[in-house]
Amino acid sequence: MDNKDRLYIIIPAYNEEANIRQVVDDWYKVVDVRSGDSRLVVVNDGSKDGTLNVLKDMQADRPKLTVLDKENGGHGSTILYGYKYALEHDAEYVFQTDSDGQTFASEFNEFWEDRTRYDMLIGHRNHREDGFSRIVVTKVLKFVIKMCFHVSVTDANTPYRLMNAAVLKEEIAFVPDDFFLSNVLLTVLFTKHLRRIRYIPITFRPRQGGVNSINLKRIFKIGRQSLKDFKELNKKI
Numbered sequence: 590m591d592n593k594d595r596l597y598i599i600i601p602a603y604n605e606e607a608n609i610r611q612v613v614d615d616w617y618k619v620v621d622v623r624s625g626d627s628r629l630v631v632v633n634d635g636s637k638d639g640t641l642n643v644l645k646d647m648q649a650d651r652p653k654l655t656v657l658d659k660e661n662g663g664h665g666s667t668i669l670y671g672y673k674y675a676l677e678h679d680a681e682y683v684f685q686t687d688s689d690g691q692t693f694a695s696e697f698n699e700f701w702e703d704r705t706r707y708d709m710l711i712g713h714r715n716h717r718e719d720g721f722s723r724i725v726v727t728k729v730l731k732f733v734i735k736m737c738f739h740v741s742v743t744d745a746n747t748p749y750r751l752m753n754a755a756v757l758k759e760e761i762a763f764v765p766d767d768f769f770l771s772n773v774l775l776t777v778l779f780t781k782h783l784r785r786i787r788y789i790p791i792t793f794r795p796r797q798g799g800v801n802s803i804n805l806k807r808i809f810k811i812g813r814q815s816l817k818d819f820k821e822l823n824k825k826i
Contacts, residue, residue, distance in 0.1 A: 594704070596620060596627040597680035597754075599671035601664055602644070602688040603634040609643050613654065615694040616686070620653045628655050628678070631688070632671045635661030665771035672761060680754045685772070687748040693792050700751045700789060708756040708784040711776065712749030712791035730773065737819035738777050743788045745776040756784055763826050768818070778826060 598616055602609055613631065620627040633641045633656065644656045659670055668685060675683045682704055686692050692712070700710045714727070727744065734742055750772065760778040764771055779786055 593624055593681075594627075595679065595681045596623045596701075597675035597678070597683050598629045599668065599675060599683060599685045600629070600631045600688050601634055601667035601671060602631055602636065602640050603661070603664075603667070604636045604638045604640060605688040606636070606638040606640045606643060608690045609640050609688055610647065612688050612690055613644070613647050613651075617651055617654060619694050619697055626679075628653050628675075628680075630655045630657060630671055630674060632657045632659060632667050632674075634659060634663070634667040662767065663769055665769040666767050668771050669761070669764060669766060669768075672757065676754060676758050676761070682751060683754050683757055684751045685748060691794055692749050693794075696749075696791050697751075703787060703789075704751060704753070706785065707787045708753045709776075709779045709786045710751045711744065711786065711788055712747040712793075713744045713788040714747055714793040715744075715790050733819065734773070734777060738781060738823050740777060740780045742776050742780055745773045746770065747791070748772065749791050750776075752779075760784075763822070765822075774822065781826060 596619075598620055600612065600616065605612070609631070613629065617629050620629045629651075631644055631654070633644060635658075641656070641658060644654075648654050648656050657670070657674060659667065662670075671685070672683060684697070684700070696712075700712075703710055727746070730745055731742060734740065734745055752775075756779070757775075760775060760782065763778055764774050768774060778784075
């Protein structure tokens with residue numbers, strides 16, 4: 590088996606002991622049938638529960654599972670940590686999803702089949718099942734992006750995206766290391782710089798276990814700060 594189309598799947602994890610075993614089992618199957626150097630990379634973001642122990646246990650008989658452990662820094666910085674690891678290890682394609690079990694590995698093939706035609710393939714959560722408040726947040730975010738960056742995006746923050754690594758390497762240079770909405774900014778960058786993007790409808794079910802660490806109060810706090818950050822970043826990109 591050669592190393593063509595080397596795929597790195599990046600999954601950030603924070604206090605996901607209830608979900609992580611099933612999520613790894615589902616997504617490991619995707620890398621297991623790819624080239625010899627493809628990897629499933631789970632980045633533990635300083636979890637306080639048993640997430641890391643579960644991952645280390647699973648790593649014993651899964652040679653394509655890489656577990657990274659870092660201090661807690663939030664979702665955005667953890668994703669960036671994983672992306673940079675993939676780029677440093679010569680990934681050709683980088684895919685990201687989350688560890689809460691809301692997405693399906695079975696829907697990945699449509700993305701993979703179109704990988705050479707687009708720089709980013711991103712899931713469109715057109716029928717979300719994770720609550721009305723999250724739908725509102727997505728619509729507000731779309732409006733804020735239009736206002737700040739003057740671009741239209743279909744679904745900026747979807748944790749289901751396949752990216753050409755060479756293009757990601759160019760665009761990630763514009764993203765601050767500690768930026769919380771890293772995926773949002775990357776979607777904006779790919780759009781603003783006229784990269785080839787396709788949105789594909791995906792299933793987005795409710796969280797499968799555990800507790801969401803992001804509540805509405807925190808979402809609005811992040812939103813206020815992001816509005817300020819977006820205005821400043823638009824001057825640089």
